Every structure is written in C-alpha cells, then in structure tokens.
Amino acid sequence: MTEETRRPEHEATATLHEDGQPREVAQKAFPKVLTILPLLQRPVFPGLTLPITFQGKDFLEAIRQVMENENGYVGLVFAHEEEGENGQVDYDYEEVGVIFQIYRVNQTGPDTVQVLGQAYARIIRQRVLLVQPTVRWEVAYHFDPEEKPDQELKAYMLAISADIKELLKLNPVLKEQVNLIMSQLDMERPGPTMDLISNLLSAEAEQLQELLETFDLKERARMLLKLLREELELSRLKQKIQKQIDEAVNKQQKEYFLREQLKAIKRELGMEKDEAETEIEKIRKKLEGKQLPEEAQKVVEEEMDKLRILNAQSPEFHVVRNYLDLIAELPWGITSEDNQDIRKAREILDRDHYGLEDVKERILEMLSIIVKRGTVSGTVICLVGPPGVGKTSVGKSIAEALGRKFFRFSVGGMVDEAEIKGHRRTYIGAMPGKLIQALKRVGTSNPVIMLDEIDKIGTSFRGDPASALLEVL
Incomplete structure (x- = not known):
C-alpha cells in the first residue's frame, strides 16, 4: 500500500536552487518536538534523499501519525538494540541525529514499511518527552555557518576533493555516486558538501556518528579527511588482493589451456594417448610373459573394457586401475626351481x-x-x-x-x-x-x-x- 504525503508548507524546506543544491533551511521551518525513529546500521547525514525500511507495528503507527499531523517530519537517530523488560527490545539512542521529511510511504509487508524522504539538518536532544509507545524528543537544530570558508578550510576541501577523485579510480562501483558528489561540490559551502561525502563512507557506524556530532567545520573536515584516507588504503589493499587473485587464476587457466592444447597436439601426432589407453598399455606390458588362467584372463579383459569407458577423473577409474595393477604384479606362472638333493x-x-x-x-x-x-x-x-x-x-x-x-x-x-x-x-x-x-x-x-x-x-x-x-x- 502506498501513501503520498503533503509537501511542507514552508517553501525553504522543499525547493532547490537551479544548480540542484538545496536552499538554506530556516530553523523556524522545523518543529521543536519530533518523533524519533532508530537507525541500527549507520547514521544518516543531512542533504541526502534515500529510502529507509522500518519493521514493527509501533513504527508503522508512528509513521502514520507523523504523515497525518506533522507533515512527515521525524528524527532519525543512530541507536543500539538492548534487551528490555519482558524480553522486549529497547533502543539506546545517541544524542545527535538528523531531521528527516518523509515524502512517500510504501508498505512492503504486514509489519514492514519503506519510506522515501530527505534528511535536512542535525538535531540535538534537549529533553525526552515520551518513551512509549513511540519516542518523542524536544530538539534543538544545528545549522552550519553561512560565511565563506577561510584558507585553511579551503585547503581541507581541496584535499578531500582530490581523495574523492582517487577513490573513484580505485572503486568503480561508486562511480555514479561519486560523479553526483563531484557535480555538487561547492567550496563556498563546505558543510553540506562534507555531509554528502560522508554518506559515501563505509567506515564503522561509531566513527560516522562521531563525524555527525562534530559541529566545528575544520575539525569535521580533518576527521572526514582521515576517514577518506583510511577508505583509500582499504580500497588499495582490496585492489591489490584482487589483482593477486586474478593473476593467480589467470596463470592457472593459462597453464590449463596450454596443457590441454599440448595433449591435443600430441594425440594428433600420435605421440600421446589418452589416460585410459596409457594405463591399459602399461598393464598389458606387465602381463606379457605371464601365464594367467583362463578365468583370471577373462576378469582382466572385463576390467580393461570398463577402464576404457570411465572418465579419468572418476573415483571408479582409480579403483579399477589399482585392481588391474595388483593382478598384473602377481607372479602368474613364475616359480622357483625345487632342490631335489x-x-x-x-x-x-x-x-x-x-x-x-x-x-x-x-x-x-x-x-x-x-x-x-x-x-x-x-x-x-x-x-x-x-x-x-x-x-x-x-x-x-x-x-x-x-x-x-x-x-x-x-x-x-x-x-x-x-x-x-x-x-x-x-x-x-x-x-x-x-x-x-x-x-x-x-x-x-x-x-x-x-x-x-x-x-x-x-x-x-x-x-x-x-x-x-x-x-x-
């Protein structure tokens, strides 16, 4: 079931510049009290539009309420699951999250819902108003300063931009996302730019939460640059390992194909027979000059016929070959001359x-x-x-x-x-x-x-x- 939501009444929260950048969001456009929903995998940064899935009847009811009464505004906060009383699951929320506006709701199961929306700004918990059945906080908002960055911050942004380009070369999977980021890079607005880049990182959730809680732009840029360098090292190591594996596999495949070609050439020239014929020929050489009884000779011929039709990689092939080897190595008709003195x-x-x-x-x-x-x-x-x-x-x-x-x-x-x-x-x-x-x-x-x-x-x-x-x- 899909439920379309109303757009927010305040124009500044819903419109974009012609260049695709979100407008500066006014603090008064957002409510002071928000319903809080937990993020269990990793935190979300402002400026990103993405789908999120929630499970549980309480969450479904909370989303329905905010869609009807609060223009779809919720708070998304990174949380850890804890076992509460009576076996229920409780959530240990961090203090900083983001305000998120839900645009569309799609119910994918009886107790599962997927929402599509956009994260706008950081929120800071001021007071917990309600815990059950849903969590509601009184929040304060943090907006990055609008003044132009100084030379130090610009230097950080240039370093971040260079690392992003290097990451694109090492990880083609992120090409589409990185190209989107590169098209939106704005050195004059470092805060939103760093938030967009932060959403690409695959760092630990705790590190991303620490980055979200860093309000000072220079400190945030320093931390983001460190995480990007770690991401680059990880990508380089992954590429190195992948290259080693590919080289080993390619070498093995090349050797296999060359061996098969060599076998085929030798067979065409009559220099080599297939494995079954080679084994049968060896066994016949061992049996030369030995006087097998008629019954034993019949068994040998039957087993040789079986060996010819078996695949050389089959376990049965080796069983039959070993049996014939044993028969061929027995001293048929070979005796010691008796001493009659x-x-x-x-x-x-x-x-x-x-x-x-x-x-x-x-x-x-x-x-x-x-x-x-x-x-x-x-x-x-x-x-x-x-x-x-x-x-x-x-x-x-x-x-x-x-x-x-x-x-x-x-x-x-x-x-x-x-x-x-x-x-x-x-x-x-x-x-x-x-x-x-x-x-x-x-x-x-x-x-x-x-x-x-x-x-x-x-x-x-x-x-x-x-x-x-x-x-x-």
Whole structure:
C-alpha cells in the first residue's frame, strides 16, 4: 500500500536552487518536538534523499501519525538494540541525529514499511518527552555557518576533493555516486558538501556518528579527511588482493589451456594417448610373459573394457586401475626351481641348527615325499615349542633346502579377517590379504610362507581371523 504525503508548507524546506543544491533551511521551518525513529546500521547525514525500511507495528503507527499531523517530519537517530523488560527490545539512542521529511510511504509487508524522504539538518536532544509507545524528543537544530570558508578550510576541501577523485579510480562501483558528489561540490559551502561525502563512507557506524556530532567545520573536515584516507588504503589493499587473485587464476587457466592444447597436439601426432589407453598399455606390458588362467584372463579383459569407458577423473577409474595393477604384479606362472638333493637339504639343516634330530628327520621325510611325488599338494607343517627354540629359523632352513623364496608374517593379535582375505576393493586404501601380498613381494608363486604366533590370533566384532585362515589353508 502506498501513501503520498503533503509537501511542507514552508517553501525553504522543499525547493532547490537551479544548480540542484538545496536552499538554506530556516530553523523556524522545523518543529521543536519530533518523533524519533532508530537507525541500527549507520547514521544518516543531512542533504541526502534515500529510502529507509522500518519493521514493527509501533513504527508503522508512528509513521502514520507523523504523515497525518506533522507533515512527515521525524528524527532519525543512530541507536543500539538492548534487551528490555519482558524480553522486549529497547533502543539506546545517541544524542545527535538528523531531521528527516518523509515524502512517500510504501508498505512492503504486514509489519514492514519503506519510506522515501530527505534528511535536512542535525538535531540535538534537549529533553525526552515520551518513551512509549513511540519516542518523542524536544530538539534543538544545528545549522552550519553561512560565511565563506577561510584558507585553511579551503585547503581541507581541496584535499578531500582530490581523495574523492582517487577513490573513484580505485572503486568503480561508486562511480555514479561519486560523479553526483563531484557535480555538487561547492567550496563556498563546505558543510553540506562534507555531509554528502560522508554518506559515501563505509567506515564503522561509531566513527560516522562521531563525524555527525562534530559541529566545528575544520575539525569535521580533518576527521572526514582521515576517514577518506583510511577508505583509500582499504580500497588499495582490496585492489591489490584482487589483482593477486586474478593473476593467480589467470596463470592457472593459462597453464590449463596450454596443457590441454599440448595433449591435443600430441594425440594428433600420435605421440600421446589418452589416460585410459596409457594405463591399459602399461598393464598389458606387465602381463606379457605371464601365464594367467583362463578365468583370471577373462576378469582382466572385463576390467580393461570398463577402464576404457570411465572418465579419468572418476573415483571408479582409480579403483579399477589399482585392481588391474595388483593382478598384473602377481607372479602368474613364475616359480622357483625345487632342490631335489636330500643330502644338501640335510647339510643346510645341520648347518643352521644343532640337535633337533627328530624335527630334522620329520622335515627330511617330508622333502623325500615331495621329491618322489614331484608335487607339494596341501603340505602344512606345524612347528610347536616355547619361544627361542628356533621355530622361525627352521622355516627359513626349509625354504633354503627347497630352493624357494621365504615369507613370514605374524598373526599374533590379528583381529580383522580382512587381513587374511583382503578388503573390498571399493574401500579407500583397500589392500589384498597377507597371502596375496606375500606372492606379490617374493615374486614367485611357490614360496614357503610361515604363519608365526598362530596360537595368539584374536577375535573381535570385526570378524574371526582364525575361521578365515582355516578356509584359506
């Protein structure tokens, strides 16, 4: 809902010079008592026409009253919110604000209203007449002196003008507002000019309020110049940071485009293939000369077909590639040549161990059977004894006697069956089981593998490694 207001009766408060500057406002044109509305973000300076939004039924009613009875005159004062009694919000008002005439009211919601108007002059609180339901003050007005500025004040105004022009170069966003200010700069009227410039500053609200409360023009000019210099430094720093970011981004984009162009050129010349083909070629080279069973070969071909259609940036691509790498690194068809000389095996056992005749005889019997049958199908030797009697070294001697590679791992304290069977390959950091790791490490498919401390294997909520081990063995 939009409500048009009446213009003030006194001509001096509503008309402009031909050059667009507001006329000097006579003090008698304004009422001595004003309804006060709070500004929570930052104070407003005289001479500016702007929209302001207020929320709350009390504010809506107060605005309706001033539009009907007081020609739309209100006081705008910077305030801080405070928690009052019964959870209500109270406002701690500053002592200096501005008189503001509302020209137009637009209700944008049930309890929200936007007003358009102009700020005219500074007001100073003399006495608080009413607090509830609306705040009303008896006020005094401050008008800047009309005499011509002296040389010192003119020097300040020239410095302010130069900083405003510099700010325009650094911050193009403010171009329209700064151009408006520059068109209205009047060295003969420093007060209104400084107020127009003050409205552009993005300084802290408390600093702007202090500037509003500064009535001496020279002191105000000095303070405004200081705030402008801080604004300039902030704009320079912002521009420097933005430039660094742009340079970094542009460099990265340039490198990316150059790399892509280089890849495209190499592919056209046949010097480079895409990542999937490159990985498949590496895997095929690793598999050359290895005798994969038919079932394993089928799995490899299926996974390679899958790898070709996957995006190189996809997580699934890396999972499939790692799986194929593991298969390619296993010793398919690579075996150690067995030693069939029982006398040499006896020499190795006697060299490494003193005594233990019954153990040596049992091992030599097993080796004799292997030599006679020509195979080691399903043979498992269990070595039992207290710590330090040589169980692990006997296992090494057996491997040396057979002429095979030796791999030992301890299962003492193992509580996860994935250590035996391996993890699902979709997990991050998935690894094969210990037996597959043993084949990969020793590089042959017929090593002697010793499972040490098998009596200390554990059980937990994550599975039973002993049962998984029984299945593997």
